[in-house]
Amino acid sequence: xxxxxxxxxxxxxxxxxxxxxxxxxxxxxxxxxxxxxxxxxxxxxxxxxxxxxxxxxxxxxxxxxxxxxxxxxxxxxxxxxxxxxxxxxxxxxxxxxxxxxxxxxxxxxxxxxxxxxxxxxxxxxxxxxxxxxxxxxxxxxxxxxxxxxxxxxxxxxxxxxxxxxxxxxxxxxxxxxx
Amino acid sequence: xxxxxxxxxxxxxxxxxxxxxxxxxxxxxxxxxxxxxxxxxxxxxxxxxxxxxxxxxxxxxxxxxxxxxxxxxxxxxxxxxxxxxxxxxxxxxxxxxxxxxxxxxxxxxxxxxxxxxxxxxxxxx
Numbered sequence: 001x002x003x004x005x006x007x008x009x010x011x012x013x014x015x016x017x018x019x020x021x022x023x024x025x026x027x028x029x030x031x032x033x034x035x036x037x038x039x040x041x042x043x044x045x046x047x048x049x050x051x052x053x054x055x056x057x058x059x060x061x062x063x064x065x066x067x068x069x070x071x072x073x074x075x076x077x078x079x080x081x082x083x084x085x086x087x088x089x090x091x092x093x094x095x096x097x098x099x100x101x102x103x104x105x106x107x108x109x110x111x112x113x114x115x116x117x118x119x120x121x122x123x124x125x126x127x128x129x130x131x132x133x134x135x136x137x138x139x140x141x142x143x144x145x146x147x148x149x150x151x152x153x154x155x156x157x158x159x160x161x162x163x164x165x166x167x168x169x170x171x172x173x174x175x176x177x178x
Numbered sequence: 179x180x181x182x183x184x185x186x187x188x189x190x191x192x193x194x195x196x197x198x199x200x201x202x203x204x205x206x207x208x209x210x211x212x213x214x215x216x217x218x219x220x221x222x223x224x225x226x227x228x229x230x231x232x233x234x235x236x237x238x239x240x241x242x243x244x245x246x247x248x249x250x251x252x253x254x255x256x257x258x259x260x261x262x263x264x265x266x267x268x269x270x271x272x273x274x275x276x277x278x279x280x281x282x283x284x285x286x287x288x289x290x291x292x293x294x295x296x297x298x299x300x301x302x303x
Contacts, residue, residue, distance in 0.1 A: 013250075017241065025236040035234070039243075042236055047249045054257060114227050132193075133228035139195065158189035161221050168224065 013050050016062070021046075023135060024070050030130050031074040032081075033119040041077055045070045067135070067145045071127055078123055117167035125160035132157060179203045184214050192221050 024045055029038035048069050056065070118126055124146065131137040131145060142157075143150040184207045190196050191204045208215050244250055 014245070017244065021240065022233055022235050025240075026233045029234050030231075035237075038234075039237055039240055043240060043244050043247070046244055047247065047253070050250065051253055110227065111231060114231055118228075129228065133225050134231060136229075139193075154190050154195055157193065158186060161189045161192075161224065162185070164224055164228075165217070165220055 011062075013046075016049070016053075016066075017046055020063070020066055024066060027067065027130055027135065028070050028074050030115070030118055030134070031071070031123065031127060032077055033115070037077060041070070041073050045073050048073065061141075061144070064137070064141050064144045067131065067137075068147065071145060075123060113168060113171045116171050117164055120167040120171075121160065121163045125156055125163055128153060128156040129160035129164060179207045181207075181211060181214055184208070184211070185217060188214065188218050188221060192218065192225070 021042070025038055025042045028041045028045065029035060032038055032041065045066070049066055052069075053060075118130070121129070127146060128142055131142045137145065139150055139153045142148075142153045146153075146156070148156070184204055187196060187200060187204050191201065194201075196204065208218065
């Protein structure tokens with residue numbers, strides 16, 4: 001079994017997967033808004049991490065580093081999706097919602113409005129807000145994960161909250177797809 | 179401070195990330211502005227909603243998909259052999275490709291020479 005050492009622990013790849021599979025998947029899902037794609041991107045995230053991990057410094061903060069890989073992997077996928085949306089055969093009204101696989105009771109509930117509001121936000125602000133509220137990251141950890149200055153995190157979170165509030169209120173008042 | 183300026187600072191105010199003078203100015207403004215107080219209360223509420231959002235787990239098959247994928251098996255193979263062997267294998271494959279191309283060129287060149295020689299021989303007859 002392959003093991004890697006970080007300052008915090010000695011890990012096997014299976015242990016890393018077991019520890020982080022749900023938070024990373026959950027984070028990626030909220031970034032891309034699609035379960036099947038989140039599965040593929042989570043797989044990609046772990047495989048990229050496993051390949052790079054043996055070469056990393058032992059002082060590595062594993063958690064923030066994994067989220068950084070997950071963020072970049074999801075951003076790449078969102079960029080590709082934007083490119084595809086320009087193609088003439090693409091349904092431009094398509095919302096990458098996960099309505100088919102969601103719990104039907106949640107579709108019109110608060111949880112679904114929160115998820116829909118998140119999906120409508122600019123991706124960089126969405127990532128910052130998720131890391132802060134869902135993952136409990138500090139400003140410094142968010143800065144490291146999103147590769148921005150710590151002062152930028154303040155601006156990102158401010159815009160994220162403004163944007164989330166706007167989208168949430170619009171959805172609550174029956175605002176349809178954007 | 180006016181409402182516009184305060185609204186830019188509300189998020190950092192909520193996270194306790196403002197300098198002492200900025201914090202004091204925002205607090206003073208909030209005491210007399212119900213609209214800004216309302217937005218701050220909403221931010222607080224939305225943070226709670228987001229932090230309580232149910233966690234979604236990956237499909238149970240994801241583990242198998244990752245740990246039996248060709249990418250993972252290749253990586254495991256490389257790591258177990260100290261990262262060396264796959265590179266050597268790649269070099270050999272690369273060298274074999276070059277050898278094969280040279281061989282094809284030689285065969286082509288020889289065939290060309292043979293054809294020219296046969297044609298020359300016909301002319302002289």
